[in-house]
Amino acid sequence: MTVEAREARQPFILLSPALVSVLLLLIVPLCFIVVYSFWLRTATGADQVGFYLDNWREALSDAFYRDILLNTLKIAAITTAVCAVMGYPAAYVIARSRGNKALLLLLLMLPFWISYIIRTMSWINILGASGAVNSLLMTLGITDEPIRMLYNEASVILGLVHFLLPFMILNIYVSLEGIDTTLEDAACSLGATRWRTFLEVTLPLSLPGLAAGGLLAFVLAAGTYITPIVLGGPTDAMFANLVFEAIITQLDWPLGSALSLMLLAVLGALVLLYNHFLGMGQLMKGLS
Amino acid sequence: MDNTKRYERLRDRYRNGDLDRRTFLGLIGAAGLAYGLHTPFARGALAATEQVRFDGWGGVVSEAFRQHAFDPYTQKTGINVVDGTFGGGDEYLSRVKASQPGEYNIAHLSGVFDYARYHGLGLTTTLNEDNIPNLQYVIPKLVDVFRKVTDGTLSCVPYDYGTTGLAYNRKHISDEEVKEKGARILLDERFKGKIGGWADWRTRIWYASLQTDQDPNGATDMDAIWEVLRTHRDGLLKYWSSGAELMSLLAEEEIYVTEAWSGRVYALQEQGHDIGYMDPPNGFGWQECLFVIKGSPMEACEELLNFMLAPETSIAVAEGQNYPPALDPTKVDLGAKIPTLPAFDPTGKLDGLTFADPVYWNGNEQEWSKMFGRIQKGY
Numbered sequence: 001m002t003v004e005a006r007e008a009r010q011p012f013i014l015l016s017p018a019l020v021s022v023l024l025l026l027i028v029p030l031c032f033i034v035v036y037s038f039w040l041r042t043a044t045g046a047d048q049v050g051f052y053l054d055n056w057r058e059a060l061s062d063a064f065y066r067d068i069l070l071n072t073l074k075i076a077a078i079t080t081a082v083c084a085v086m087g088y089p090a091a092y093v094i095a096r097s098r099g100n101k102a103l104l105l106l107l108l109m110l111p112f113w114i115s116y117i118i119r120t121m122s123w124i125n126i127l128g129a130s131g132a133v134n135s136l137l138m139t140l141g142i143t144d145e146p147i148r149m150l151y152n153e154a155s156v157i158l159g160l161v162h163f164l165l166p167f168m169i170l171n172i173y174v175s176l177e178g179i180d181t182t183l184e185d186a187a188c189s190l191g192a193t194r195w196r197t198f199l200e201v202t203l204p205l206s207l208p209g210l211a212a213g214g215l216l217a218f219v220l221a222a223g224t225y226i227t228p229i230v231l232g233g234p235t236d237a238m239f240a241n242l243v244f245e246a247i248i249t250q251l252d253w254p255l256g257s258a259l260s261l262m263l264l265a266v267l268g269a270l271v272l273l274y275n276h277f278l279g280m281g282q283l284m285k286g287l288s
Numbered sequence: 289m290d291n292t293k294r295y296e297r298l299r300d301r302y303r304n305g306d307l308d309r310r311t312f313l314g315l316i317g318a319a320g321l322a323y324g325l326h327t328p329f330a331r332g333a334l335a336a337t338e339q340v341r342f343d344g345w346g347g348v349v350s351e352a353f354r355q356h357a358f359d360p361y362t363q364k365t366g367i368n369v370v371d372g373t374f375g376g377g378d379e380y381l382s383r384v385k386a387s388q389p390g391e392y393n394i395a396h397l398s399g400v401f402d403y404a405r406y407h408g409l410g411l412t413t414t415l416n417e418d419n420i421p422n423l424q425y426v427i428p429k430l431v432d433v434f435r436k437v438t439d440g441t442l443s444c445v446p447y448d449y450g451t452t453g454l455a456y457n458r459k460h461i462s463d464e465e466v467k468e469k470g471a472r473i474l475l476d477e478r479f480k481g482k483i484g485g486w487a488d489w490r491t492r493i494w495y496a497s498l499q500t501d502q503d504p505n506g507a508t509d510m511d512a513i514w515e516v517l518r519t520h521r522d523g524l525l526k527y528w529s530s531g532a533e534l535m536s537l538l539a540e541e542e543i544y545v546t547e548a549w550s551g552r553v554y555a556l557q558e559q560g561h562d563i564g565y566m567d568p569p570n571g572f573g574w575q576e577c578l579f580v581i582k583g584s585p586m587e588a589c590e591e592l593l594n595f596m597l598a599p600e601t602s603i604a605v606a607e608g609q610n611y612p613p614a615l616d617p618t619k620v621d622l623g624a625k626i627p628t629l630p631a632f633d634p635t636g637k638l639d640g641l642t643f644a645d646p647v648y649w650n651g652n653e654q655e656w657s658k659m660f661g662r663i664q665k666g667y
Contacts, residue, residue, distance in 0.1 A: 041654070045385070045408065046408070064667055068665065151525055233524075234524045234527055241665075242661075242665075248378065249376075249661070250654070250657045253382075
């Protein structure tokens with residue numbers, strides 16, 4: 001083998017563990033799901049093997065699935081916007097702090113040490129009828145009976161923001177850390193106020209981080225199913241709940257496969273759009 | 289003396305009143321330990337099966353099983369019982385369907401319709417009833433319905449029964465009001481936002497049948513049922529999906545009224561919560577069984593089933609989980625607490641309970657579960 005041929009093969013050899021992992025853990029299961037989506041569920045719950053388009057026809061033509069999908073995208077968008085508004089100042093404070101940056105980053109990571117389900121359920125003790133907030137309000141005489149704060153769309157968004165805010169902050173923080181602060185100093189020395197410096201220098205340069213955080217928050221929010229179950233009311237289901245229900249409750253794996261591929265396609269399209277306009281580099285930087 | 293004989297002697301002493309329950313269970317443990325120390329080869333023979341997996345409903349039920357059945361069984365046989373939990377039968381069946389044979393062994397299933405579904409999917413086994421002599425103490429009616437599904441054989445043993453009736457907070461709703469309104473109290477505008485409901489399509493349709501004056505095992509006007517389900521949903525705070533969530537919602541006064549599992553309500557009452565419970569006419573009666581799944585180590589499972597059906601174990605578990613055992617009260621003295629449990633039938637005939645017809649429910653499962661899923665989400 002020539003030196004050139006050996007050098008040409010080297011990247012593939014180095015990448016082979018990752019490629020095998022992706023193949024076995026992502027591509028192969030995805031292929032199974034695609035195949036399943038063309039099968040049919042029978043009355044006994046067993047699957048009828050074959051090539052049927054019934055599941056796809058139902059998933060794509062039924063207004064029920066379309067409406068829940070749109071509602072899911074709406075909730076994900078609101079969650080992302082709230083995370084961005086809340087996350088930016090926090091990320092800015094961490095990025096510009098001098099002595100206690102490591103401590104602030106540690107505090108940011110602390111919630112990840114506790115199970116997501118526990119963190120979600122903790123809101124029941126905070127906002128429930130006999131939770132901390134209602135108890136305080138009633139003790140102070142502000143209200144006579146508990147105010148209903150749980151089991152609605154707002155509490156679902158709250159739970160999602162609680163879960164996703166650290167992802168957003170980390171991405172913006174990484175972006176802010178990469179900005180050369182002498183640019184801000186230069187703007188100030190040219191007479192710009194601190195606010196104008198922020199608006200015209202810092203914010204534009206940190207937008208890739210904001211976009212990366214937004215994409216992550218949106219995709220994760222759109223794919224969640226625990227939060228609506230724990231904090232949602234009767235009509236606050238999201239699309240992942242439909243997938244869960246089809247597969248787990250109705251034992252309809254073929255329809256569940258079609259629905260999960262539908263969600264994957266929508267979210268995949270959003271990622272492609274992001275990649276087209278902003279590139280994946282910033283997202284990878286944020287994740288690392 | 290072999291271990292089985294030692295166990296049987298202890299059991300006779302317990303039955304005769306020479307030993308209290310705590311001492312009895314402690315001695316079983318000691319016997320198990322001694323057995324392990326003195327006859328390691330015999331233990332080795334049993335070790336071919338090192339563990340049996342059991343899945344149940346969690347919460348107080350799991351605690352009762354662990355304390356009164358699994359730990360003593362492990363001490364007796366050296367076989368570890370790994371216990372898992374599930375929130376509902378549908379969810380569990382999907383896990384079993386996705387598993388390898390032998391991964392799941394014994395399940396605490398509810399309703400004959402679930403047994404029939406497992407049979408339909410080819411997941412049943414055939415128990416050697418000679419290895420389960422304690423089956424003789426079980427109420428015959430509870431056994432016969434399973435035999436009909438599996439051509440005279442059994443893949444499970446009945447274990448307990450109970451009801452899904454109406455639970456209500458007496459601070460806000462009186463016993464008289466529930467008695468007067470029956471199942472319709474779940475639709476009462478006055479309690480809008482304070483009503484709960486199990487996210488289970490069968491229970492929902494069963495109660496909708498009662499609310500529309502139809503036979504729960506043969507409703508004919510399904511449009512009326514769907515409409516009532518929508519009305520119920522609009523007044524609902526939340527669909528609950530586990531016993532723990534049901535208890536939390538009632539105890540925290542998030543909801544004032546819901547349909548609920550009799551044993552869980554009894555547990556709340558024992559904890560001092562002023563929760564009332566009533567089975568409306570034609571309320572949902574159910575029986576639970578210990579079902580052995582295809583691919584399981586049969587002898588180890590049969591031994592565990594026999595151990596769990598032993599009156600001492602069965603009564604202790606029943607007292608712990610607050611559901612009457614499947615034991616026939618005309619054959620076995622069930623003690624003082626069990627006759628006070630909701631749904632208990634002293635005659636052993638269970639004529640007062642309405643059970644779900646497996647053919648009717650399983651025949652409509654595919655369509656109705658999907659329809660309920662839509663209504664549940666606002667459609």
